[in-house]
Amino acid sequence: MKIALVTGSARGIGLGIAKELAKEYFVILSATRDEYEIPKELKEKSVYHRCRIQEGEDRAEIFRFVKERYGRLDLLVNNAGVAPLVREDILKSTEESFDRVVGINLKGTYFMCQQGANLMIACKEEGIPDYSPRIVNLSSMSSFTSSTARGEYCVSKAGISMVTKLFADRLAAFGIPVFEVQPGIIATDMTAGVMEKYEKMIEEGLTPIKRFGYPEDMGKAVAALASGAFDFCTGQVIHADGGFHIQRL
Numbered sequence: 001m002k003i004a005l006v007t008g009s010a011r012g013i014g015l016g017i018a019k020e021l022a023k024e025y026f027v028i029l030s031a032t033r034d035e036y037e038i039p040k041e042l043k044e045k046s047v048y049h050r051c052r053i054q055e056g057e058d059r060a061e062i063f064r065f066v067k068e069r070y071g072r073l074d075l076l077v078n079n080a081g082v083a084p085l086v087r088e089d090i091l092k093s094t095e096e097s098f099d100r101v102v103g104i105n106l107k108g109t110y111f112m113c114q115q116g117a118n119l120m121i122a123c124k125e126e127g128i129p130d131y132s133p134r135i136v137n138l139s140s141m142s143s144f145t146s147s148t149a150r151g152e153y154c155v156s157k158a159g160i161s162m163v164t165k166l167f168a169d170r171l172a173a174f175g176i177p178v179f180e181v182q183p184g185i186i187a188t189d190m191t192a193g194v195m196e197k198y199e200k201m202i203e204e205g206l207t208p209i210k211r212f213g214y215p216e217d218m219g220k221a222v223a224a225l226a227s228g229a230f231d232f233c234t235g236q237v238i239h240a241d242g243g244f245h246i247q248r249l
Helices: 012-021 056-070 095-125 151-174 189-203 215-226
Strands: 003-006 026-029 046-048 075-078 134-138 178-183 237-240
Touching (some): 003 012, 003 056, 012 026, 012 075, 012 215, 026 056, 056 095, 075 095, 134 151
Parallel strands (some): 003 075, 075 134, 134 178
């Protein structure tokens, strides 16, 4: 039984990823809430374990749980992240907001990669049969797109891009590919407050594909990377954004 751990998977993009991966993996769902009612379609294919990725104790505990309960980790998907509580111009934004967003999105992802990688290396050294682990990090179109009302978010997502490169480089020697998926405008709770704004922008041509992305779109992208078909492409970035990244005249 192959094991996948998906952070931030109680809802939105993370849940969409978990549902897709459950076709091939047993999935450890993770979020910050103490208790979580697993969706009916996942009840036989998953388990929930709380993890606040910015907290060292929580990170250590979830990987200890994975090792002790299942003895392996085949796929780590670092999806958990937050937006600023208040959108604020970068000339006025606060250290508190910066520390919160960067602490969760960037620091949390960095150390989840570190601890997940070390567990995967240990599993490889044990000689587990049919074991080809992978890591997928979720960043954002905001990793390369300026949004001056939420600078801390952009900085955190740009940092994830470098985290992916660093771990792809370091883990290549161990045969552990690392990938990055950059979602675009995805219909989730995080974008609910600006849906009308984005709907108009998409209709006016912001993205070549004129629709919102959905969590299942992200699930399919991650599942493709997890399939093994792209292992020689370690460090690759997948723009799951409806073509937003294409420079157009």
